[in-house]
Amino acid sequence: MWNTLILYPFTNALLLLYSVVGNSFTLAIVIFTVLIRLVTIPLTVWAQKNQQRMTEMQPVMKEIQEKYKDQPEKLQAEMARLGFGPTTMLGGCLPMLLQFPIMIGLYQSITHVMAVSPLTLIDLYHAIYPIFPNFDQLIPVNNHFFWLNLALPDPYYVLPALVVATTWLSQQMVTPAPTGDGGQAAEMARSMSLSTTVVFGFMSLQFASGLSIYFVVSNLATAIQYAWTNEYQRKRIIAFLKREPLPKPEVKKVTTSKGSKSGKALKAGAKK
Amino acid sequence: MIQKIRQWWLLGFVFALLVSACGAAPAQSWPGLAASTDTVYIAFGANVFALNVADGQKRWQFPAESNSNVGPFFSDPVLDGDALYVTSYNKSAYALEAKTGKQIWEFKGSTDRLIAAPAVSGDAVYIASADNHLYALSKKGDLKWTFTAKNGLWATPFATDKAVYIPSMDHSLYAVDASNGRVLWSVELNGALAGTPTLDKETLYVGTLSDTLYALNTSNGKEKWKVKSDGWVWGSAVVDGNTLYFGDLKGSIFSVNSSEGKVNWKQQLGSSVRGAPVVVGDKLFVTAEDGLAFALKTSDGSTLWKKSIDDENADRLLGNPVVVNDLVVIAPIYAKNWLYALNINDGTTKWFFKP
Numbered sequence: 001m002w003n004t005l006i007l008y009p010f011t012n013a014l015l016l017l018y019s020v021v022g023n024s025f026t027l028a029i030v031i032f033t034v035l036i037r038l039v040t041i042p043l044t045v046w047a048q049k050n051q052q053r054m055t056e057m058q059p060v061m062k063e064i065q066e067k068y069k070d071q072p073e074k075l076q077a078e079m080a081r082l083g084f085g086p087t088t089m090l091g092g093c094l095p096m097l098l099q100f101p102i103m104i105g106l107y108q109s110i111t112h113v114m115a116v117s118p119l120t121l122i123d124l125y126h127a128i129y130p131i132f133p134n135f136d137q138l139i140p141v142n143n144h145f146f147w148l149n150l151a152l153p154d155p156y157y158v159l160p161a162l163v164v165a166t167t168w169l170s171q172q173m174v175t176p177a178p179t180g181d182g183g184q185a186a187e188m189a190r191s192m193s194l195s196t197t198v199v200f201g202f203m204s205l206q207f208a209s210g211l212s213i214y215f216v217v218s219n220l221a222t223a224i225q226y227a228w229t230n231e232y233q234r235k236r237i238i239a240f241l242k243r244e245p246l247p248k249p250e251v252k253k254v255t256t257s258k259g260s261k262s263g264k265a266l267k268a269g270a271k272k
Numbered sequence: 273m274i275q276k277i278r279q280w281w282l283l284g285f286v287f288a289l290l291v292s293a294c295g296a297a298p299a300q301s302w303p304g305l306a307a308s309t310d311t312v313y314i315a316f317g318a319n320v321f322a323l324n325v326a327d328g329q330k331r332w333q334f335p336a337e338s339n340s341n342v343g344p345f346f347s348d349p350v351l352d353g354d355a356l357y358v359t360s361y362n363k364s365a366y367a368l369e370a371k372t373g374k375q376i377w378e379f380k381g382s383t384d385r386l387i388a389a390p391a392v393s394g395d396a397v398y399i400a401s402a403d404n405h406l407y408a409l410s411k412k413g414d415l416k417w418t419f420t421a422k423n424g425l426w427a428t429p430f431a432t433d434k435a436v437y438i439p440s441m442d443h444s445l446y447a448v449d450a451s452n453g454r455v456l457w458s459v460e461l462n463g464a465l466a467g468t469p470t471l472d473k474e475t476l477y478v479g480t481l482s483d484t485l486y487a488l489n490t491s492n493g494k495e496k497w498k499v500k501s502d503g504w505v506w507g508s509a510v511v512d513g514n515t516l517y518f519g520d521l522k523g524s525i526f527s528v529n530s531s532e533g534k535v536n537w538k539q540q541l542g543s544s545v546r547g548a549p550v551v552v553g554d555k556l557f558v559t560a561e562d563g564l565a566f567a568l569k570t571s572d573g574s575t576l577w578k579k580s581i582d583d584e585n586a587d588r589l590l591g592n593p594v595v596v597n598d599l600v601v602i603a604p605i606y607a608k609n610w611l612y613a614l615n616i617n618d619g620t621t622k623w624f625f626k627p
């Protein structure tokens with residue numbers, strides 16, 4: 001099922017792109033990554049908005065949880081009133097979850113098409129659709145790009161450095177604006193950002209540089225998308241580039257159903 | 273909050289693990305096999321093993337102790353006199369004492385993996401490398417000359433005392449002078465070449481990854497005839513008298529008249545035939561990727577017996593089978609056991625080997 005729905009279509013599409021762009025596997029990876037990101041924009045925007053709303057509503061949710069900690073039914077009702085019922089919470093994770101198979105499929109298809117060993121070449125043979133034009137003539141896939149052999153790690157560490165830089169950038173864009181609920185949440189976000197950057201940097205040192213190209217393009221696409229759709233993040237990155245102090249997030253007010261003022265979050269997030 | 277931080281770290285770790293797992297292939301190729309009258313050699317993963325033909329008992333292993341700098345091994349070992357030559361994905365080629373497994377020498381000249389098995393002829397050992405080079409060594413391991421192709425060399429060359437025939441992934445077959453590596457002729461075929469050519473008298477037979485098997489004149493590389501197959505021809509062909517047998521990755525096995533290229537018969541085995549067939553008398557032994565070993569009649573391709581490897585994981589039988597004494601020896605990938613010795617007459621398992 002995985003092969004039929006994800007891996008084989010991705011592999012065929014990637015190889016087709018490779019032949020269309022004149023047997024440049026680097027260009028094929030770049031275009032394919034961008035196309036996949038374009039197709040999944042509705043999902044990522046949905047996830048982004050959901051995350052932003054969760055962040056904005058965090059102080060008031062915390063307040064409600066504290067207030068009704070001994071009354072679970074009331075707590076649930078109040079949360080649902082704000083638009084955070086159990087189903088909504090779970091549904092909010094869906095766009096993020098859906099991105100995982102796409103990312104893994106993309107990763108696997110790049111490895112598949114490079115076919116650097118006899119076993120992977122046989123796997124590629126089985127993956128290619130019979131109607132694929134001139135498949136035989138495309139083998140072996142040309143995986144050289146400047147000094148790089150896309151099947152091997154970058155010997156001069158240029159790509160790992162780019163992966164680290166772009167992962168850090170995209171993590172800065174993805175990390176939600178601080179809501180002033182204390183240093184722990186910010187610390188947690190920083191930890192996540194740092195660990196993701198380190199893990200991706202380490203992977204690019206170990207794995208084929210073709211995958212590093214995918215990481216770089218994917219990270220840049222994430223950063224551009226967040227900068228485009230999120231005004232606060234856009235202001236942050238501009239300030240960072242200009243070496244100006246980072247802007248503080250806009251603080252909005254919200255009230256619970258009994259009228260207590262939180263002074264931190266937004267009632268507009270509630271379902272009508 | 274501490275619990276939440278832990279959860280985030282855990283999520284990050286699981287994610288990294290997931291992505292890492294996607295890139296880590298458990299094997300890159302299939303086991304390599306060779307045999308003498310009393311010993312079977314298997315090269316797979318970290319070791320090369322020598323086993324007693326009669327019962328599969330281990331005689332020695334190389335390296336004797338665990339050593340991550342040696343291996344992995346996948347190509348067929350080559351036995352020549354008292355020496356066993358093996359190539360490794362760690363870019364090195366080794367000469368071992370066939371009786372003890374003790375290392376005689378190591379050649380470290382390659383800059384990429386050695387996917388192909390070595391070829392031995394006269395006083396030379398030929399090492400084809402994925403770094404596009406063919407390295408001609410003396411039997412003491414000294415480099416005599418090199419030849420460079422336009423792409424990687426995945427197939428074992430066919431060597432005689434006068435010429436070395438080198439199939440390349442660059443779609444060409446090269447004939448070079450065995451004494452100095454100078455190109456005698458080259459011919460561009462219509463696909464990559466990953467299988468070893470077969471020489472019979474004045475004709476070379478070579479399959480391509482473009483569904484074709486070619487018969488070429490050894491003196492100038494000119495095409496004598498060609499046969500269109502159903503899929504890629506990766507394994508070598510085998511000649512028996514006036515008949516040529518070969519398989520393809522669509523699962524077809526062909527019997528062809530070797531002088532004119534006319535197909536005598538064709539049988540469909542159901543899954544890819546990567547390994548070279550073996551002819552013994554009037555029987556043809558073939559393996560198929562889905563874990564089946566076949567004995568076919570050479571006269572019409574009808575099945576004498578077929579054996580399914582008795583292991584649910586043994587779904588990939590891609591290496592070359594070896595026939596020694598009254599045994600057909602096969603080595604699947606991912607199976608519970610590494611090697612199965614089947615009775616040549618009925619396919620029953622005589623012994624198996626698990627390290």
